[in-house]
Amino acid sequence: MSELHAIEEAAAHVSGICFKTGPPERVGVELEWTVHHAASPGAPLTIDDLRDALGPYAPETLGNPDPVPLPGGGAVTVEPGGQVELSSAPARDLESLYQQVSAGRALIDERLARAGLVLGGNGLDPHRPPRRLVHTPRYGAMQRLFDRRGEHGRIMMCSTAGLQVCLDAGRPEELARRWAAVHEFGPPLLAAFATSRFRAGRDTGWASGRMGAWLNMEPGLTRPVPVTRKPAETWAQYVLAAPLLCLRSDDGDWDAPPDLTFAGWIRSGLPRPPTLDDLDYHLGALFPPVRPRGYLEVRYLDAQPGDEWIAPAAVLTALLDDAVIDEARDLAAPARDRWVEAAREGLACPAIGTAATGLLDLACRNLDRTGLPAHLRDRVADIAGRRLAAHSERETHA
Incomplete structure (x- = not known):
């Protein structure tokens, strides 16, 4: 296994694998849901409940060595708090x-x-406090690391549910523009599609309590990646400056030395020299709002009820079209980098509300560019309109 002894070697590896360029042709999603007893949503869930219910589709972390793929080739995983x-x-x-x-x-x-179980439809568990159900060395190390900063990491691990939209990075000449755009669209779209104000029976005070937890847990692992004209180089710098989430070992204790960054690990070579495999694992333990994984993984959206995930996915796809993207970036500009305001105030923040209204209107006028049939374009437009109308109604009665 190839050991890493130079920062430059690690940076070159990261830059080479995280942005795979080409025509934007594919799209994917990762949907998370909290899981509840239908008759009593606040009742505790157990691993046995999930294992028995999912049967052959249960993942390896639940003791199933050979999971069956979902129709169409998708897969089921289970998060630390039992989220599916x-x-x-x-x-x-x-x-x-x-x-x-x-x-x-x-x-x-x-x-x-x-x-007797049902999937939730919110970005936070509105009924139960965080409780870890899946016990692995990785999750144990994560919880101990996050607990040093308070409850936010445990909430993220055990009570949050997100929607991740995965989009091709685009052609080399488009990469910097698309990378900047998905970040700039973040605060308005986060606010427009926020579904996580309530947790464990209480109002969090945040429009997106899920994103509030992410922003407060461990900045070195979750802060947005700076947007520059050289995304690959900037991402490599981010990766190497990030603290280790965990350090794998054969004894089951994966706790990393406090505040040890990946660059620091390379320089010290302790407790052993890192390898390329360690670096690849580290890449999967970073959680910024947008993460490059060969494609662009947009991570800032709350889970949506039912099939409503199609709305933010279609909005993003429409706004990234070559004919639309520059106008969309101009509309999003007043809300640029306002992640905290978007998560806390949502559309009630004037700059974010204005940007979100403009972006959703622009996207809905260009849904024909997404390839969706008419009935799904109508569905997306209806969802987007209801999100904006609900905000306007709250403002009217405020």
């Missing part, structure tokens, strides 16, 4: 993705229903 995640296979267009995900979701719904 559907990871789609890459699709050639949004319509194919919608069909694939709908089939996978229907299968999960059916299996859970037989066990």
